[in-house]
Amino acid sequence: MPRTTGTSFGILTAPQQVDYADILRVWREADAIPEIEHAWLFDHLMPIGGDPAGPIHEGWTLLSALAAQTSRVRLGLLVTSNRFRPPAMLAKIATTVDIVSGGRLDFGIGVGSRPSHPLARREYDAHGLPFHETADAVRGFAEACAVIRRLWTEDEPFDFDGTHHRLTGAFANPKPVQRPHPPFVIGGRSAATLRVVAEHADVWNIPGGDLEDVVSRSALLDRYCTEIGRDPASITRSIHLPVSYDRPEDTRKAIGEAVDAGFGHVVLGLPSPYPEGVARWVAAELIG
Template structure:
């Protein structure tokens, strides 16, 4: 994962092109913020989906995505159209990431809303709108006739998405988050669930809670791939290797390694040799 903030576009291109040549690296990610949430508060931050569409033709093999899209930023029908376009541009390599959005407790994240004229609703509204967004996005990708949708938060008339995504029935849906309310949405809608790393015991508890929510609705918990984001330490790779090992032991098989800028030369090869290969040999 290369957070597109406090970094130049060409640096991200360099890392993604290198990663695309290394089979051990299976996917590459951006994040979805409109302003910096770390470093210089007035520094550069690229819009995630625009950048993803630009990076797609720079690669040939990697699965690509935004980890995760803020559902607070874009109307869901518009987001479905954007994502379908990226899936086509990439030749069917999109993993569609979505979540409640934007770390509302983070002071630098909260300012994004007023700065861009976006409303900021309470948590109940945000989770409810995420549920409806997942429903209408899936329908837009799969249904062949226009439809109306009259939800509590989403209102659509004559909704239709054409062209459809390349992937059938639709791109994999990865929902990010750790709250109990979000995990209920994961149980209903996600193909993958992503959680930021940290306290591995809490991660395990959240995973068990997701299992319970799946059981309540009659879904096999094993049908949801467990994904975790782990920060990479260039100076102390052993810390990252230990975190990878803990995550794998906890049942997480989809590991997203977060790189910090500036990116060292040949960083994708370094990640492969120092982190991926050694972890696979455990």
């Protein structure tokens, strides 16, 4: 498949059921391949696929290690669960990764685990974390985006008196390398989340699968942008597509359909175990 002009391609390596050495191998290989422009992890504390008792690595800690082991590829979590960490702490963590990477962080964030996922909900009880119902979680997410942006852009301490987050004398030093701040990559599909996307996102990501639904969600985002006076074209449309090693033609078809639908940022999810030379294979077989 010829490379589509203007389309940005990346890979995602879910840090579950794999060793650090396996992920590091793939990321180092991808870092040397210009066709692969970004690389991603996800943010779960317990496996959501494969052996429920299998290994899984904490996303931001692993991302910082990979940032130090790469030099070109942009990187992030697709996406951080806002339910796991207080926003000011998350802003500090993300700033550190942006500095370690030399300004290559794409700040992926979302409301958090889908409560309907049978394996995602257990993360909260197992780690002593509260699980707020969706409506409250979305409102807290909107406040978190506002707090993080202010911490990254304001030089004087400030107070924040929200419904879900309250800070006194908040400030951040150092600031991220990227100015005014790393791009916000917000993931989600619900109408309530898309309203937050319209206000805060530079990039909007959604899982592929039902392309008709994906396109309708993109149209809804356009409407929400228009309602607040924002140009819908200012938000890059991103899609996550699973890779088939056995049937690359199916993946190529999905990529083509997504690009034709206006999604110019494509994240290719690599199933584990990762074959030798998988990043080179992605570049040759899927990107072209």
